[in-house]
Amino acid sequence: MTDDRKLTEEVLRAYAAAPDPRLRELTAALIRHLHAFAAETRLTHREWMAGLEFLTAVGQLCDDQRQEFVLLSDVLGLSAQVDNANAAAGATEPTVLGPFYRPGAPHRAPGEHVGRPEDGDATLIKGRVTDTSGQPIAGATLDVWQCSANGLYDTQDPDQPPFNLRGIFTTAADGGYVFRTVRPVSYPIPVDGPVGDLLRAAGRHNWRASHVHAIVAAAGYEPVTTHIFDAENEYLRSDAVFGVRDSLVRAFRPAGPDDPADVRFVVDADFALAPAG
Ligand SMILES: [Fe+2]
Numbered sequence: 709m710t711d712d713r714k715l716t717e718e719v720l721r722a723y724a725a726a727p728d729p730r731l732r733e734l735t736a737a738l739i740r741h742l743h744a745f746a747a748e749t750r751l752t753h754r755e756w757m758a759g760l761e762f763l764t765a766v767g768q769l770c771d772d773q774r775q776e777f778v779l780l781s782d783v784l785g786l787s788a789q790v791d792n793a794n795a796a797a798g799a800t801e802p803t804v805l806g807p808f809y810r811p812g813a814p815h816r817a818p819g820e821h822v823g824r825p826e827d828g829d830a831t832l833i834k835g836r837v838t839d840t841s842g843q844p845i846a847g848a849t850l851d852v853w854q855c856s857a858n859g860l861y862d863t864q865d866p867d868q869p870p871f872n873l874r875g876i877f878t879t880a881a882d883g884g885y886v887f888r889t890v891r892p893v894s895y896p897i898p899v900d901g902p903v904g905d906l907l908r909a910a911g912r913h914n915w916r917a918s919h920v921h922a923i924v925a926a927a928g929y930e931p932v933t934t935h936i937f938d939a940e941n942e943y944l945r946s947d948a949v950f951g952v953r954d955s956l957v958r959a960f961r962p963a964g965p966d967d968p969a970d971v972r973f974v975v976d977a978d979f980a981l982a983p984a985g
């Protein structure tokens with residue numbers, strides 16, 4: 709056995725008696741992967757210290773308004789990997805919650821507009837919430853939020869009223885829902901911190917594919933945190949946080965003569981929820 713391997717085994721043994729079995733499993737896997745990372749890359753002392761200083765800077769930027777660790781997890785694809793690991797079979801695919809969710813959005817009537825005319829092109833979004841066998845779920849809620857035409861959420865923009873472009877809609881007896889919003893635009897994730905340094909060093913851009921956020925929930929079902937993506941967006945294949953799933957991409961079709969006259973685009977988006985496990 710190599711010295712590397714002997715050391716790893718010794719460290720694993722030191723943590724093997726943790727009484728909590730899940731903590732034991734997570735700690736063991738973390739130790740194995742961290743040791744393998746250092747061995748595989750022949751990590752130098754300078755690089756090890758630079759990594760620790762980077763993580764320190766990430767932590768020092770975190771406060772009530774800013775979560776640089778979530779951003780780091782997002783740009784490394786870890787958040788997306790956790791979403792994948794927790795996706796329920798047959799249900800709408802989950803994707804990142806992101807940093808701009810705000811609880812307590814107002815409950816709105818079917819068809820209501822969540823924003824203002826200056827937020828962008830009026831868009832009707834409609835569909836059904838069903839279980840994984842296609843049976844409608846009445847009384848399901850869609851908590852939706854998105855940015856305005858300037859790429860900012862209400863929480864970032866003092867010119868927007870509180871809860872602008874946010875709302876909770878409830879499905880009817882047939883599982884149907886409908887609301888008005890605006891066609892979303894792409895926005896940049898913050899690059900004024902260590903995560904920005906990482907993106908620049910990697911030659912990556914910091915744009916998100918345009919999207920409407922939704923948390924779809926119903927009593928007795930697993931809630932899904934997801935997005936509706938615009939099929940015509942230029943960042944679909946290079947989303948900064950790896951949030952795009954093909955199954956979540958929707959056409960924003962121009963409104964026709966059979967659609968309400970006050971909207972420019974119409975989107976059909978159904979959601980499926982799995983039973984609570
Ligand atoms: Fe977002």
